[in-house]
Amino acid sequence: MSKRLFIFVGLVILVGAPALFILAGRSQAQEDTPQITHGPISGEVTDSSVVLWARGNISGTLTFEVSETDDFADAVSVTSEVGLENDFTGEALVEDLEPAQTYFYRVSLDDGEAVEGQFTTAPAPDEAAPFDFVFGACLGGQGYCRDPETGWDIFEVMAAQEPDFFLLTGDTIYSSGACPVPANVPGAEEPAQNLEQFRSRYKYHLEDEAYAGFLAQTPVYVGWDDHEMRDNYSGPELALQNPQRLADGRQAFFEYWPVQQTDIATDTYRLYRQFSYGAQADFFILDTRSYRDPIVNWDPSPVTFEPKTMLGAEQFAWLQQGLAESEATWKFVVSSVPLSYPTGFPQPQVEGRDSWANFTDKSGYETELLALLFFIESQDIENVVFLTGDTHWPFAISYDPDRDGEPNFYEFASSPLSAIVLPPAPDLDPTLNPTVLYAEGEFQGDLFNFGQISVAEDGALTFNIIDRAGAERFSQTITPN
Structure with a gap:
């Protein structure tokens, strides 16, 4: 299918589809009438597969159909059983697809009405095809939730870019915060602290028409940061303090996103993973929360002299191996927290550093970051770009740690999609010799961005x-080595 045809079909569906599935979610039909309440969403797209997701209103069978044509004449179907145990959410892995092919899909619950979407598979592994994507973080924080007048209109602007996929890097909900009314659409007035409340917050988000419409038409790869569970948490620490909250937050996340649970028995909710997009790019989505040491710890420990870890030994080794074996032009390392800005959302210094940088105290995770960068340099791994978020202002930084006058790698960040906007921090950790190419924001401003x-x-x-508003605030072009 041509790019032009893909664009035309996408625009037609974007006009009609959101109303279809959003109205289904708000329908006053009898409770026993099967219907799709949330979704559909496509995710984890590769050159030959996709994960499809939807939520129904009652127990039953979700049927996902996928076709190269919008009349579904040659459709293949996959089913998923849903019920109370998974809050009526279900996903299906569809395989044996063709590379760089646009597909139409639809999903229905039992004999209920189907809702539709579309996605395009990634190019073949040896194909150096051009592509583009959008990314962002921080959705629905500090009371900046679903505006009754505009909703999350930023996703209408995203859809207009016609991206190949969307990378949501973290803080996909703000469980610890509330969305007061009348400033926001009712439905999220209280913080989320247990399974039902976590589920309710995801549903609240997905009931925004612009957001839901965008996700129906654009494949998503999603990661988490802290606000899916609790502000500035570390997995091992929260597992001791409130194991039920940690378990509930993880369960709800995997229920409400098209992310396949790992088959590694020792780590049911493993989220770090790698995907490729043709020969041009490999992406390494990190989990910076589940294995990290508490942020109050020093780096290194003044007692044991052991460095702190953000990734844990297994994830760190996985990342090293993946980067070393990558033959892609660009290697994107997706970290939910920034590199050189000492914190994400500002906290009292006694709480420690939440991001990689140590800066003026020793509570960051800088030793592990330096070990990673030393490995990249020693293995002659080129064209590494870090994609980050969490700061609540967008920025671009080049790094020249060897101080030879040429950047060794870059960090590009986008935040927030819809949350409080902050001014850029006045100081950077100087360890990696950063140069700020761009940083913008003012306290409680309106620079929602992607x-x-x-x-x-x-x-x-x-x-x-x-x-x-669709305005370009910054642009930077770099060429591969």
């Missing part, structure tokens, strides 16, 4: 920051 990255056929990479 990042857009385009990779050309020759490998040139362009990073843009786009605001909710």
